[in-house]
Amino acid sequence: MYGLAARWAGRLGWAALGLFAAGTVGGLALAPADYQMGDSYRILYVHAPAAWMSMFAYAVLATAAGAGLVWRMKLGDAVARACAPLGAAFTLCALVTGALWGRPTWGTYWVWDARLTSELVLLFLFLGYMALAEALDDRRSGARAAAVLALVGVVNLPIIHFSVEWWNTLHQGASVTRLGRPSIDTRMLIPLLIMFAAFNVYFVAVLLNRVSCELLERERRTRWAAEAARGRGGHA
Amino acid sequence: MLDSVAEFFRMGGYAWFVWSSYGVVAAVLIQQYAAPLLRRRRLLREVAAATDRGDSAAAGGDGSAAAGAHGAAAGATRASATTATAAAETAP
Numbered sequence: 499m500y501g502l503a504a505r506w507a508g509r510l511g512w513a514a515l516g517l518f519a520a521g522t523v524g525g526l527a528l529a530p531a532d533y534q535m536g537d538s539y540r541i542l543y544v545h546a547p548a549a550w551m552s553m554f555a556y557a558v559l560a561t562a563a564g565a566g567l568v569w570r571m572k573l574g575d576a577v578a579r580a581c582a583p584l585g586a587a588f589t590l591c592a593l594v595t596g597a598l599w600g601r602p603t604w605g606t607y608w609v610w611d612a613r614l615t616s617e618l619v620l621l622f623l624f625l626g627y628m629a630l631a632e633a634l635d636d637r638r639s640g641a642r643a644a645a646v647l648a649l650v651g652v653v654n655l656p657i658i659h660f661s662v663e664w665w666n667t668l669h670q671g672a673s674v675t676r677l678g679r680p681s682i683d684t685r686m687l688i689p690l691l692i693m694f695a696a697f698n699v700y701f702v703a704v705l706l707n708r709v710s711c712e713l714l715e716r717e718r719r720t721r722w723a724a725e726a727a728r729g730r731g732g733h734a
Numbered sequence: 735m736l737d738s739v740a741e742f743f744r745m746g747g748y749a750w751f752v753w754s755s756y757g758v759v760a761a762v763l764i765q766q767y768a769a770p771l772l773r774r775r776r777l778l779r780e781v782a783a784a785t786d787r788g789d790s791a792a793a794g795g796d797g798s799a800a801a802g803a804h805g806a807a808a809g810a811t812r813a814s815a816t817t818a819t820a821a822a823e824t825a826p
Contacts, residue, residue: 522756526742536746536747537747538745538751540752541755544755583766583769587762587763587765590762591763595758598751599751602748700767707767710770711774714778715777723781724782726778
C-alpha cells in the first residue's frame, strides 16, 4: 500500500505539473483581458482554485478526522494530519492572492468583510488542528481532541460559501457555478477549469505522499519499512 | 516582438499584483510538494541505517510498539542495537 501510494503520487505530481503549465499559459497569455479589471483579473486563475481547495481540503480533513474519531481508524487520523498543512497552504494562497487582487480592484489589501474574515477563520482552524494534534504527548488523544475541533469547525464551510449571499460584501458572487450559463467568456473559462483540475490533482498527489510518509513513520520498525528502505521507495 | 514580451510582463500596469500572486502560489505549492518527499528520504535513510545494525529484524512485524514512537528516530540512531528498542518505547 505504501509503495502503491508513492508511485501514484509521482504520476499525479507530473500530471499536475502539466496542468499547471497549461492553465498558467492559458490564463496569463491566451485569455483576453477583462473589460473592467484589465489584466489584474488574471489573479483569478490562482485565487479561485486555491480558495476552493482550501474548503475542499477542510472537508476532507473533517471527514477523515471524524472517521478516525468514530471508528478509531488510524488511516483516518493519518489522512486528516496530512490534509492540515496542505489546507493551510491553500488558505494562505487564497488570502494573499485575494489581498493582491483587492488592492487594485477595491483599493484595499484587506477589509473585515464576511468572506475574507471567514476565510481567515479557516486558516486558524487548520493551524489550530495542527497545533492540537501535535500538542498532546499521547498521539491518539491528540488526534481525538483535534478531530473534535475539526468537526466543530465544519460550520465555517457554509459560512464561507454563502457569505457573499448572506451579507452585503465587497467580494463578488460566484460567476462560474451559476446555474444555466456561466457569466464568463469561454476563453477565460477554459484555463480556469484547467487550473481547478491542476489544483485537485496536485492535492491528491501531495496527500498521497504525506500519508505514505505517515505510514512509514508509524511502522518504521516493520519488515516492509526495512524493505522499502533497501529498495528506496520500492515495493510493499 | 520584444515590445510584446515587455507588454506581457507589464500586465497592463498590474505587474506587481499579478506576478507576486503567481510567485507566492508557486513558492507555497513547491514547498508543500517538496516537504513530504524530503521527509520520506530522511525516514528511509534512518530505517536503512537501523536495518544495517540489525534492530529492525529484532522488531520485525511488531508495528504496534512503534506506533507511539513518534520522533524516536534521533534517539534510536544514536543508541546501540540492544537499547534501541527500549529507547523507542520510552520516547514521547
